[in-house]
Amino acid sequence: MGFDQQLMERFQLLLPYVLELEGGQVYIQEYPNLKDNSRLNQDQYNEWLNKKQQKNQNNSKYQIRDVSLITKEDIQEYYYDIFLQHKCDKIVDLGTCYQYFDMVINIGPQNAALIMQKACNSSLDGVLNKNTISIVNNMEQNKLQKSIIEARKKQFQKFCDVKVFCKKFERDFNNRINKIQERILKGFQNIDKTKSGSNNQQEVAIKNIQNKEMKSKLIQPKVNQSQKSPMSQKQVIDKLQQNQIEKIQKDMNIQIFNKIKGVNKVTSQFILDKSENIHLSDLATVLSVYNDPNLDDQYKGICFSLDPIVLPNQEEFKQQEKVCWPDKFVNRNIIQDTEFAQILFEADYLLKLMSLGVQDDGKTPFVYPKELSDKGLKSCIAFGKGQFTRLFYRFWLVPESCIYKLEDNKYILNDLKIMCQARQIERVNSQLKDKDAQDINDISYQFAQKISELYDELSKHYPIFKRLQQLFKAVALGKWMYQNKVKVDYQKLQAQIIKVKNQQKLIPILKFEQNGDEVKIPVNFTQAEKIQKAKDYLIEKGHATTQNLIDQVVQQIPDLKGYQIQKQMFYTMGGIDPNCQNMIEQKIMKEKEVEKGNEDEEIEIPFFPCIKCKECQRMVEKQLINLDQNKCSIHNDFTCFLCLELVTNEDKEPRCCVINKFKYIFHKECSEEYETILNKKKDLIDF
Ligand SMILES: [Zn+2]
Ligand SMILES: [Zn+2]
Structure with a gap:
């Protein structure tokens, strides 16, 4: 399975957990067990749509809509952008990724980054930068996850001290923390595939099918399969049916993969x-x-x-x-x-x-x-x-x-x-x-x-x-x-x-063969053939084959042997x-394209190479592979400290900074943005 799909799977697995206590109308329809205690904020959604619209000009897809009317897919798209924008995809461990993503949604990216930095003792700047991610991924994850919980509790306490009204959220907060701990403790085995990096052909699947599949997974969380007891007959039947489904899906995939028109x-x-x-x-x-x-x-x-x-x-x-x-x-x-x-x-x-x-x-x-x-x-x-x-x-x-x-x-x-x-x-x-x-x-x-x-x-x-x-x-x-x-x-x-x-x-x-009378050619016996024929005749009749007798017989044999039919080819x-x-x-x-307004569907190239980063065994990001890089965005010397994208020759005036004795490179815009963040941070930290 490709990189994008693994990431999408992970995101789709985590999103309902994160939104469980956030709510939102569509999710309530899709996941009826969830409580309706908040919903997608219309202003935030508008802002996001505006940005999208600017990026994709001529695209009628991004028109302002009432958040209560948008589809589940729209909601996923919105949150997936957040997931990527705040670099949740760079965190290797599923549990840690879950905690971070949950904080990004719950208390905002800046607070989330601060807690992560507190928990891993890296310097505090309120952005999940290259350095922080590297430290986070290298730590012992159980320990880190505990520290994150501790830091989060401390930060909440600080909020309550500063703003008394926060106190009334205490129960919700504790409830949220407990759920997270519980889920990490029991939850994710056998669900996450991100680390296995398997390239099984059968797993090559189109988004739609996978989304469907994921949906069923999300509704009925997979049970822990590590139990060793023998399979019951029902389990066997279920398993067989599962195989059947996989086979059908594979056939469907094949059909989908026969519709390529470009790249x-x-x-x-x-x-x-x-x-x-x-x-x-x-x-x-x-x-x-x-x-x-x-x-x-x-x-x-x-x-x-x-x-x-x-x-x-x-x-x-x-x-x-x-x-x-x-x-x-x-x-x-x-x-x-x-x-x-x-x-x-x-x-x-x-x-x-x-x-x-x-x-x-x-x-x-x-x-x-x-x-x-x-x-x-x-x-x-x-x-x-x-x-x-x-x-x-x-x-x-x-x-x-x-x-x-x-x-x-x-x-x-x-x-x-x-x-x-x-x-x-x-x-x-x-x-x-x-x-x-x-x-x-x-x-x-x-x-x-x-x-x-x-x-x-x-x-x-x-x-x-x-x-x-x-x-x-x-x-x-x-x-x-x-x-x-x-x-x-x-x-x-x-x-x-x-x-x-x-x-x-x-x-x-x-x-093509053509034969007919006009191509009939007469064939005569040769003298040698006549003699042989005479000898055969005499032997057959029991006579001696003397020269005299042979001569007599030869004289009786007609010249014409037959007709050769000349075939024309x-x-x-x-x-x-x-x-x-x-x-x-x-x-x-x-103009014509705008009129149409429907985007072409795209699917991942199933034979796109997966390269593992030499430093961390994480998969190297696609866009980096395309630029002939073999280290992931975290370990690549030429990726930006803030956005983790590669700084290339085309980027004007890249900047270099020494942070914690290491030299880092920035895009020009990213370095400006980072400065702004550093100047703002003072009133945020200290908990
Ligand atoms: Zn790496
Ligand atoms: Zn950058």
Whole structure:
């Protein structure tokens, strides 16, 4: 499971606990056991929405709404922002994270940070800065959690001393603290997955499904499964049903992952289409070629053809070989066992049958769908009224053009057109060159044109051609991802590739056979054949095989042995080249996008690499991996002390400060903000 999803799971686990005593209308509907003693503050919500709106201009999603009317998802979005903004995601231990998040919501981020700093004896500035987080994560967590409770109690006491009205919240406060302690003590085993870092393919799930799953988890907290007693029959049945559900969810995931239309480079997420589009497995196949550590760049390209096996002294071809590139270049199995290669083969095979006009026995006519034959689809030979002058023609299916859109690091493939090319081998300056035939009188050109013209309609009758288009898009997207350095994990890619086992590499050749009287050729016996035939005759009759007798018999044998029926053969060759040479950028029309107002759904890239920080074993944040960092935001020397984002060359006037004898880097804005906080803090602390 990816980083984002683990984080989201953790957040979704903690949110209801934190809000339990905060309340809020929607949560009361969702979690009927919760008390309604407070709700989301309209002013705070408005302020948050305003900020969102400024950030995402042209987005109608963020319009001011009554907090009592917003959905559970809206509430989650609001709190998830708080969760991230105040760096709850950086705290490794679930219990500690829970305590901190609870304080952020209950007493505000500044007080929360102060308590954390008190509890871990770091210097007090009222922000959960890089230094504090590092200390927090390195401490013995039980001890730290106790200290947090102590500090929190002390702080509450201080509040009561200063402002007497606080006293009336004492019971609620104690109640809250008790719940937290109890939950940490009993609660979280087996629920949290953040630390395991498991990459199980089955766990790759789309947000929606996971949200649903989480919801059921939240309503019925998981029981402690560490008990060792044997499973009852009911438990076994429940478990089986659970597996069933997981299987269904996996199938659903597969469908969802077959709707990829692009990639968001910044968030490292796939952009989904509304309906079927690029398949994850196809894209993984393409990326596995481009990211193959043992493959030279010059070989990084996918291609397929069915090539006749040429044997010496053979009058006609008998077999053909499925040839995949780059496999052939390096004599290694790279794509040949994949579903991807299977689709290339099937599409190529079908095109060959259609070009020959016969089925695989070489005789039975290929029946074209009526709609298409009405539009002029027929075999290549039929274009020439049954005559053909060459032994074989070569047809290739290739992308004609592909339209893409690139906006804010979002790369989206729109339309991809496929064409059929008739190619001829020509000798150019003593070199053989594969040339696209352009002679409009050539039957191969005419056939190829017809296929290009009818391709979309062909796809409706033969779904394999639709799949081929998806494959071509997968190649275009994979190539862009590779060239634009979207990070992928080579091992994880392998797990996503659908394999087709036990495929035959050699298959009978496809051909068109023509035989008839006009090609009957008389064949005579040779003298040697006549002598042999005479000998056989004499032996059979029990006579001696003397020269005299042989001569007599030979004279009686007629010259004509029989007729040889000359078969005329016609083959088609060629293949499929999915590499698009004609990428066309689509101009973006801003206004139209606004009108639409619906955002594209995005999902995490399941083969995004997970890198563990060498210092702390925490997962390195995605945005840092994208910038080729291998230490997490807490241990990276180049992340900002305040916001923990990387300070890059693009950030103007970064500042350096020595804090507690260590040198830290700040974004310009962050350093200003930090100064403001330091100047304000004085009236807050001291408890
Ligand atoms: Zn680290
Ligand atoms: Zn910063």
